[in-house]
Structures are given as C-alpha cells and as structure tokens.
Amino acid sequence: MRYYPVPGKGLTYAKVNRAIEAVFAEHGKGRVSMPPKVYVNLPNGDFRIMPSYVPALEMCGVKVVNVHPNNREHHLPTVMATTLLLEVTTGLPLAIINATALTDMRTGAAGAIAASYLAPSRNISLGIIGSGRQAEAQIAAIAAELTVQELCIWSRTMSNAEKLAARWGTLNARATSIQRAASCDVVVTATPATSPVVMNDWIHEGTHINAIGADGPGKEELDPAILVRSSIYVDDINQAIHSGEINVPIRNGLLTRHQITGTLGEVVLGLKKRTSKDEITLFDSTGLAIQDLAIARLAMEEAEYLELPLPL
C-alpha cells in the first residue's frame, strides 16, 4: 500500500479542470456508483464519508473529510481530508492520499467547469464573496478557463480581501464592496454563512453564480429570491437537496426540487445549456466523491510515495 504525503505538488488547473470535466461527463451518463455522503456529528464539527466507484477510471475508494469551524484555535485547517483507494478487482487497499490540498483544487475545478459552460461570455468580470482557501481556489481554477478582466473580492474582514487581491494583481484584482462583487459577470460565494449574505437586488441579469460555501444542512449564502430567478444546476440532486445552497429554501418551501434545471454532468454533455444572454445561471456545488477519485488519479501520477507494509 502506498502513502502519498504531498500529492499533486505540480498539478495545474489546466489539467485538473479537464479531469473534473471528464468525471462529470461520466456522472451525466449515469456511469458512476456514488452513494450519498454520510455525515457523523462531533462536538466541534463533523466528518463526512464519500465513497464511490468510477468504472471509466477503473478506480474506487472513499474520501474522509472533516469540517471543524473553530480549528484555527488549534492551528489546523477547518477541512482536512484523506482518501483511501482500493483495487477494483480485489478490494485490496492500494493507496492512502493526503487529500487536504486536493479537496481545495477539485472544488475549484468544478466551479471552473460550471463557469466555463454557463458564463455569459469568455471574457468576464469575476466577483468573489469570501477570502478563504476555497475563494482562492475558485479564482485560480476559473482563470484557467476564462479570461478574467477584472476581479472584485469582498470579505467580512476586508484586510483578508485586500491580501487575497494583492496575490492576484495579474487579474486586475481589488477588494470591493459586496454589492460591487455581486454585480460581476461571474459571482462566486465561498463563505461559511448560515443566512443569506448576497441580496437579490445586487445580481443583474445574465450573471452566472457558483454557490460553493453551503455544504451542510442549514447553510446558505444567497437570498432565496435569487434562486427563484435562476436556472439552477447542481452537482448531484440528492446531495444538493440535503446540504447544498438549495437545502434551506427547499426545506422552507420557497423552492421545490422541480425548479432544479439539471446537473453539471448534463451541462458538460451538452444536454442542458444557457439559453439566453439574460438568463441567470447558478451552480450549486456540494462536492462529489467522484471528483476526489478523478483528482487522486492525476495527483498520484508524478508524486512521491512511501511504500507501507500490509501483511494480510
């Protein structure tokens, strides 16, 4: 059994985005096995179990990932992940992967694929709500797909928005008001909010939104009126209803599952697409186990590993 402590060191979004796009195509064709994520609650957070099997990759396994919002006190990331891969034909444990950084990248890549297919044009202004690890991953991943002419970043702590903007001078980045960020062509929300931070009035027609932050029951970042105006795409319908941006409005009866337009897999396959300049499109990302398999494959390609003894 191999252990990969630093997988994906030299990985670029140019490569990761293609792998994530390909695995969403498999999902769209119904060619993956992926039970819903399982949550276990803990006193200060939770952990989630994400098993899957992708025949086209000849890979199966599970990612285990925690969410502990107060981990900064312990000088640890909020989210840490480990992926275990098994041999499909025998079930033999093949590899353990330190998947914390990969989790950031595969989520960024899903947002980039959604934006690439659904954005109103190839040249965009990009608004980012939030300034954490995922905010930065979305910027890097989207910039590998679309030409970002202007980057507007808002954060509850403006100094964090300024620091992030300083790292993306090449994209004409600056810290702005939340209204300004929300008025961009492509808007990404990547906060841990549990009540709406982006209001309906701020979103203009034709916008594409990546709703990334909501990944558990009770979380939401957008005024539900935005969802009602939008064509909603999800990564996986059951997961999105359980824990995505749509979970709260669906529970409150403000939205029904019939208002979901489709899945990102269907978009990648060309079965669903933006139908007008004025349409607001929204991608509700919860994160799929198959994304973790897809990036694991890439990440192992050139990475160093330790060979672990496995007496059976």
Place this chain on the structure above:
Amino acid sequence: MRYYPVPGKGLTYAKVNRAIEAVFAEHGKGRVSMPPKVYVNLPNGDFRIMPSYVPALEMCGVKVVNVHPNNREHHLPTVMATTLLLEVTTGLPLAIINATALTDMRTGAAGAIAASYLAPSRNISLGIIGSGRQAEAQIAAIAAELTVQELCIWSRTMSNAEKLAARWGTLNARATSIQRAASCDVVVTATPATSPVVMNDWIHEGTHINAIGADGPGKEELDPAILVRSSIYVDDINQAIHSGEINVPIRNGLLTRHQITGTLGEVVLGLKKRTSKDEITLFDSTGLAIQDLAIARLAMEEAEYLELPLPL
C-alpha cells in the same frame, strides 16, 4: 499520522471480548453515533464504509472493508480492511490501521459475548458450520468465555473441517456431519451461503445460535423456520434487517421486525436475557463500526507504528 501495519499482534480474546462487551453496552445505552453501513458494488464484490463515533472511547473514524468472494484466485483474503481514525476535537487524521486481522477478532468477540450471555450453560458442546477465518475466530473467542467440552466442525469441503479440527485438539474437536454440528448447545454458522444450509429439524430446544455469515442483502444460512422458533437478538436493528440473517425472511414476509427480541447491547446491559432452558436464542451478527473502534484502541496500545508525514 501513524500507520499500524501489524496491530494487535499479542491481543488475546480475554481482552478483546471485554472491550467489545463494553462498546455494546454503550450501544445499548444509545451513546454512540453510527450511521448504517454504506455499500458500493464492484464487478467481483463490494466495499463497505463503516463510520462511527463513540464518546466513551473519545474515538471516531471509519473502517473500509471489501468482500470479494473469488479472491482466492488472486491469493488474497476475501475480506480486507483498513481503519482511519480522526481526532474527535479537530478532525485531524490520527492513524491508519491495517484492520484485516482485527476484523476477524472483533466479529469473533461479538459472537463470544452473545454466547456468553445467552448459552444454556457455561459448559457447552460447540458446533461450527464453516471452516474459514471467521469459523476459527468464533472458536477462539467463545473458548475464552465458556468451557467447550466438545467441538463439532462441518464444512462443505470436509478436508477443511478436518484441518481446522486438528488445530483445536485441546477442545476435543472433530469434523462431523452438519446434523451433528447443528445439534450442539451453541451453534455457529460462518459460511458465505445465499440459501439455508442448516435445517429446522436439526436444532434442538435450548440451543444458542450465532448467525455470523450473512452480512449482505440476499445472504442467509438458516432455515427460516428456525428464526420463527427463536428469540432473535441483533447487533443493530437496521443493519440486520438490511443485511443480516433476517434480511431474506423479512423481505419474503416470513418474519417481521416485531419478531426481533432485542439487541446485544440490551443483553449486555441485562435488560433482556434467556428466560428458559428450552428457549432457542439466536444472535444475528452483521458487524458494527463501533466494534472496529473498540478493537482499534486495544490494538494500538502496544503495537509498532510508522510516523507518516502529513503536511496540511
């Protein structure tokens, strides 16, 4: 993060049985978090994900375990397991454990605890149906709880029964007919059967049965008429209905969930027990994630480990 390649080398059932008994008591008190096992089907088998959190142990994590019935062709065990433990307070990955041998032991220990509480006496004849790794684990674990005066082993391949009997000469062991094995005071079924191999007529009053083999939908080892005559105890009600010995008769309407007498946790707590000499008691084991945490704790106590780098 630590990796334990050979945990539990010096573990005895005297110790393991107590740890398993204690964690079933926690289960009986409703003090554990344990979502149902999740199954992912593969071309030649499946893998299962078993997450849990046991506050009394201050432990949480997940076992990943496959079942590939034709693995002998590949010179690999049918069942191989890996356990990942996380720190409860932060979710930090703490340890990866090679849990293949531990899986045998913790299942054996659950059978031993059931037999210890439910057998008709402390001095027993023990009948074993099957001759694989779990058959042997049941013998060793039960012999640590009860005085085995006679050991009758049947296997579809009689030479395997003879080989197993030869290793347990101290318990007056021999290979016998299946009828003889089924007429013992305590009967263990540990086969991969998908239709009944033990018939109702062979089981006499007062017997305690450990039904171990059925651990997936469609599997069964016992004539359903035996279940109807028995007081049925399960490790976990939902798991047993989904994948235990009772799964097929419940699906076929031969049994209802109201005919389940209780859980092993309730037995350990003294809330339920054998009520007469003539009662047939049956323990339907599916294997619980909390058993894997309990044995992981013991197994790590004196085991050697490798320290794995985990940059975050």
